[in-house]
Amino acid sequence: MLIKKLLSVIALAVACVTAQAAGGDYALEKAPNRLTNQAALQNGAKMFVNYCLNCHAATSMRYNKLRDIGLTDTQIKDNLLFSGEKVGDLMKVAMTSVDAKTWFGAPPPDLSVIARAKATINGPSGADYIYTYLRTYYRDTTKPTGWNNLAFPNAGMPHVLWERQGPREYTSVVVHEVEKDGKKSWERVTKVYGPQGYWTATTEPLVDYTGKATSGHGFKALDKARATAYDSDIADLTAFLTWMSEPAQLLRKQIGVWVLLFLGIFFVVAWRLNASYWKHVK
Amino acid sequence: MAGDKTVETTGLMGWIDQRFPLTSTIKGHLSEYYAPKNFNFWYFFGSLAMFVLVLQIVTGIFLVMHYKPDAQYAFQSVEYIMREVPGGWFIRYMHSTGASMFFVVVYLHMVRALIYGSYRKPRELIWIFGVGIFLCLMAEAFFGYLLPWGQMSYWGAQVIVNLFSAIPFIGPELAIWIRGDYVVSDATLNRFFAFHVIAIPLVLLGLVAAHIVALHEVGSNNPDGIDIKAKKDKYGRPLDGIPFHPYYTVHDIMGLAGFAIIFMAIVFFAPEMGGYFLEYNNFIPADPLKTPLHIAPVWYFTPFYSMLRATTSDFTWVLAASAVIGAGLTFMRCKGLAKLAWPLALLVVAVLLRVIDAKFWGVVAMGGAVVLLFFVPWLDNSPVRSIRYRPNWHKWLYGIFFANFVVLGYLGTQAPTDAFNLMSQIGTMIYLAFFLLMPIWTVKGEYKPVPDRVVFHAH
Numbered sequence: 001m002l003i004k005k006l007l008s009v010i011a012l013a014v015a016c017v018t019a020q021a022a023g024g025d026y027a028l029e030k031a032p033n034r035l036t037n038q039a040a041l042q043n044g045a046k047m048f049v050n051y052c053l054n055c056h057a058a059t060s061m062r063y064n065k066l067r068d069i070g071l072t073d074t075q076i077k078d079n080l081l082f083s084g085e086k087v088g089d090l091m092k093v094a095m096t097s098v099d100a101k102t103w104f105g106a107p108p109p110d111l112s113v114i115a116r117a118k119a120t121i122n123g124p125s126g127a128d129y130i131y132t133y134l135r136t137y138y139r140d141t142t143k144p145t146g147w148n149n150l151a152f153p154n155a156g157m158p159h160v161l162w163e164r165q166g167p168r169e170y171t172s173v174v175v176h177e178v179e180k181d182g183k184k185s186w187e188r189v190t191k192v193y194g195p196q197g198y199w200t201a202t203t204e205p206l207v208d209y210t211g212k213a214t215s216g217h218g219f220k221a222l223d224k225a226r227a228t229a230y231d232s233d234i235a236d237l238t239a240f241l242t243w244m245s246e247p248a249q250l251l252r253k254q255i256g257v258w259v260l261l262f263l264g265i266f267f268v269v270a271w272r273l274n275a276s277y278w279k280h281v282k
Numbered sequence: 283m284a285g286d287k288t289v290e291t292t293g294l295m296g297w298i299d300q301r302f303p304l305t306s307t308i309k310g311h312l313s314e315y316y317a318p319k320n321f322n323f324w325y326f327f328g329s330l331a332m333f334v335l336v337l338q339i340v341t342g343i344f345l346v347m348h349y350k351p352d353a354q355y356a357f358q359s360v361e362y363i364m365r366e367v368p369g370g371w372f373i374r375y376m377h378s379t380g381a382s383m384f385f386v387v388v389y390l391h392m393v394r395a396l397i398y399g400s401y402r403k404p405r406e407l408i409w410i411f412g413v414g415i416f417l418c419l420m421a422e423a424f425f426g427y428l429l430p431w432g433q434m435s436y437w438g439a440q441v442i443v444n445l446f447s448a449i450p451f452i453g454p455e456l457a458i459w460i461r462g463d464y465v466v467s468d469a470t471l472n473r474f475f476a477f478h479v480i481a482i483p484l485v486l487l488g489l490v491a492a493h494i495v496a497l498h499e500v501g502s503n504n505p506d507g508i509d510i511k512a513k514k515d516k517y518g519r520p521l522d523g524i525p526f527h528p529y530y531t532v533h534d535i536m537g538l539a540g541f542a543i544i545f546m547a548i549v550f551f552a553p554e555m556g557g558y559f560l561e562y563n564n565f566i567p568a569d570p571l572k573t574p575l576h577i578a579p580v581w582y583f584t585p586f587y588s589m590l591r592a593t594t595s596d597f598t599w600v601l602a603a604s605a606v607i608g609a610g611l612t613f614m615r616c617k618g619l620a621k622l623a624w625p626l627a628l629l630v631v632a633v634l635l636r637v638i639d640a641k642f643w644g645v646v647a648m649g650g651a652v653v654l655l656f657f658v659p660w661l662d663n664s665p666v667r668s669i670r671y672r673p674n675w676h677k678w679l680y681g682i683f684f685a686n687f688v689v690l691g692y693l694g695t696q697a698p699t700d701a702f703n704l705m706s707q708i709g710t711m712i713y714l715a716f717f718l719l720m721p722i723w724t725v726k727g728e729y730k731p732v733p734d735r736v737v738f739h740a741h
Contacts, residue, residue: 041456108541110567112361117565121557121695242301245565248364256550263546274536278741281319281524 026150026217028124031131034239035250041069044240047233049080051160052111055100058091058110068247069240095179105156115238115245126245131238134161135231138170138219139197146197150217164233166226169196173216175206195222308527317530318504320736323340323718325395326500326537327387333538335490339483341377349429351475353468357432357567363601365405372504375553381423382559383545385582386421391680396658397680400503406659408500410605411493411654417484420652428471432564437577439474440466445590445648456547465570481558485610506736507667513735520737553668574699584694586648591698592706593644598635601643605632608718615721647710654717661720666729673727677715686712 021083034040045066048058063076064087082085082231083094100107109117118126129151136150137159159165170193177186186209193199221227243249289299299305309315348367350359363370392412395401401409428439443466447457462469492680501511501523510520523699524530552562558581563574585620593601605628612624692708693702 060358062366063364071693102609116554116562119554119557119562126562164560189506203495219564241520246364246371252371252375252553256546259546260543267536267543270536270539274532275495275741277529277532281529281738282740 024096026132028128028137028151029135031125032235032241034235037239038169040236040239042071042154043233043242044236044243045069045238046070046079048111048244049082053091055095055104055108055157056091056111057093058112058244059110061091061247062110062211063087063089063091065247067251069243080092088153099109105234106169106212110159111241111244113245114202115242117245127238130241131221131234134234134237135165136217137162137165138168139195140193140199142176160201161230164226166221166223166232168227169194170222171218171220173214173218175211175214177213187256284353289390292707312531313382313525317502317526317591318508318522319524319529320504320508320522320737320738321443321458321530321533322505324398324505326541327391327394329534330387330537330541330711331384331391332490333541334380335486337375338380338384340629341380342479342483344373345377346479351429352474353431353568353730356429357469358740362431374547375549378560378697379545379548379553379555381426381552382555382580383548383581384419385423388416389540389582392655393684394418397507397669398601399507399662399664399669400582401504401659401670402507402662402667403659404500405497405503408493408496409659410656411489411496413652415486415493415571416655417652418482418489421579422478422486423582423644425474425482425545428466428474429478430564431568432561433566433572433574434561434577435563436466436568436570437574438579441577442579443470445641448577448639448645450638450642453642463538465597467570503667504736505668506670506733508732508734508736510561510736549650552587566571578695581691581695584692585713586651586694588690588694588706589651589710590644591638591694592646592710593647593648594703594707595640597707597710597730598640599641601647602632604711604714605629605635611722620621648715651710651713654714658717658720661717662723664724664729668732670732673729675727676724679723687718 033091034044063080063085064073065074066076066080076087097107115126118129124132128134133151137147138150139146140148142148145156147155147162148157149155149157150158150265172191172193174189174191175186176189177184186206187203189203189205191199191200191201287300289296289305291299291305295305311459330618345363348359348363348370350356363374382445391587395409395412401412420719424439424442428435443457446460447453447630458464461467484501499513501520504510505524510522510523511523548555555564561580578584609625609628610633612628613621616624664672664676666672669680679718686709690706690713693706693709696702
């Protein structure tokens with residue numbers, strides 16, 4: 001009965017299995033690509049200004065750069081400026097770095113180029129990290145903020161968007177080897193974190209286990225509609241943060257096509273011109 | 283009027299030519315300068331290197347109009363260029379792509395020199411200026427990399443400047459003098475800015491000019507390694523030569539077009555190049571209190587970085603043993619004063635290898651690997667210049683050397699492990715042995731007969 005319940009929990013949610021014991025690198029999910037979806041970028045801008053811009057700054061980003069994703073100055077002024085900023089101002093915040101360190105342990109990083117900073121060579125992109133990070137919070141009463149995170153264990157940032165995601169249950173299943181009285185044996189530890197952050201752990205010894213150490217994670221949304229809408233919102237926010245890290249990227253790819261087309265023709269002309277000179281050389 | 287200089291040109295050109303060697307320079311270096319007609323693909327990279335140099339200078343000038351060399355503003359000023367300066371992102375990407383492509387082009391240019399013996403007499407000075415350019419280029423890239431003031435910029439500079447503190451006696455004071463402070467700071471940023479923007483570019487331009495002047499004095503080598511000036515027609519023109527202008531000017535335009543396609547494809551579609559041209563960690567502003575897990579230099583320094591990391595205390599035993607073997611070899615092969623001087627020097631080096639800290643020898647290995655290049659014209663004793671007429675197994679040795687260089691580069695990008703360390707050490711030995719044993723292996727084997735005239739297939 002217990003086994004069935006556990007299996008159904010894991011089947012319902014996102015699971016990832018890594019070859020390392022619990023606490024190792026969490027396999028990041030691929031972020032949906034919504035960079036060319038203007039409505040998504042605008043929603044992401046709204047999410048960013050309403051939820052992130054209180055603690056995080058984006059000091060390289062000017063409010064009126066949002067014109068590039070289809071917003072007018074009036075729309076920016078009416079919906080995104082709250083504390084007397086002008087539309088041509090940079091996205092600064094009032095919190096000082098010193099205060100931030102005292103309150104959170106580390107100053108919240110500036111998010112201007114966060115999607116480029118979090119990318120990895122031959123690995124997941126920065127967008128993948130952001131998308132995963134904002135969706136793998138779980139309640140944990142042992143943490144000062146009451147929240148912990150799978151992509152960034154022991155993060156000092158609380159789950160600011162908890163109301164949008166709704167309550168969730170988090171299950172972690174870890175298979176590892178333990179040593180008791182000089183004897184090594186395998187056991188499976190299942191921890192279920194409830195929506196209030198209290199967890200229950202069950203340990204079952206595995207006899208004749210021949211596999212490797214594994215860890216599995218599963219979330220179960222208790223309000224599925226909210227969690228699904230949340231996932232889409234985070235995809236929008238991720239797209240916005242990716243766009244904000246390099247606002248020129250959409251334009252540069254468009255121009256690039258024409259540039260390469262021109263250079264292709266130029267190369268053919270140069271090649272035939274070269275041939276016309278060299279055919280006289282014996 | 284009596285005493286006026288007579289020139290062939292008239293009008294404005296005539297007026298200029300009486301006062302400035304314009305037409306004679308154009309003739310002497312372009313339209314009547316004869317280059318071998320059998321240049322192949324490897325001969326594009328010299329002109330491409332000159333193009334990239336000009337590109338870096340021009341894009342650099344525009345960047346400096348908006349960049350702020352102050353620790354507090356540097357990072358953000360780069361983002362200002364990327365977002366607010368019209369076309370700023372394009373100029374920035376051309377400069378960052380140009381930096382990496384400069385090394386691609388220069389490495390390939392050096393490959394050409396190595397395989398065709400372009401450094402051999404009478405072109406040793408061209409090669410020496412060239413290695414000087416390579417050293418300046420490495421310094422220019424190193425100083426320039428601090429300017430964006432990201433995490434990698436800061437910590438890379440910190441690591442490399444700290445290497446100088448490994449020099450016995452003067453090291454720690456020297457490192458402070460270079461930095462202008464006890465750690466890399468705003469003072470360091472300002473002086474590196476001065477080096478990157480003016481000091482080294484001036485030296486680079488001077489060396490490039492000297493490189494080309496020295497080249498034009500003796501004329502280019504060619505893939506067959508033949509001296510084209512040996513056979514001239516009745517007008518004194520080399521039989522196997524063609525005027526640089528228009529044949530190679532139009533040829534190099536075609537080469538430039540091909541290069542531009544690759545260059546612009548990167549600028550417009552992959553300016554980060556997977557994190558190798560613009561490193562991801564460098565998008566985090568420099569934080570002196572937070573050391574990154576994995577500090578590595580940019581890809582073009584990684585082969586030499588591998589050699590630095592490979593030189594551990596254990597490895598100095600291998601190097602010392604090699605120095606002793608070297609002492610034996612030089613004693614047997616040298617004559618006169620060298621018969622005493624070389625073995626003595628090498629034995630002293632062997633002892634010092636075990637006395638001075640391995641960290642210092644790592645720096646020596648890394649720098650020595652580049653300085654060693656200066657001596658290649660005197661290490662290569664082969665009777666023929668070009669790889670085309672050398673024994674086949676020589677070609678294999680060259681192939682192994684180039685592949686080894688690439689492997690060392692790869693190892694330099696990876697975090698150190700025991701297996702990687704061993705591979706780096708073997709790689710370092712291959713690199714050093716290839717050059718240092720040249721006096722021995724370049725005279726061995728059966729050489730193919732070198733033709734009288736160049737091998738040219740009509741287009």
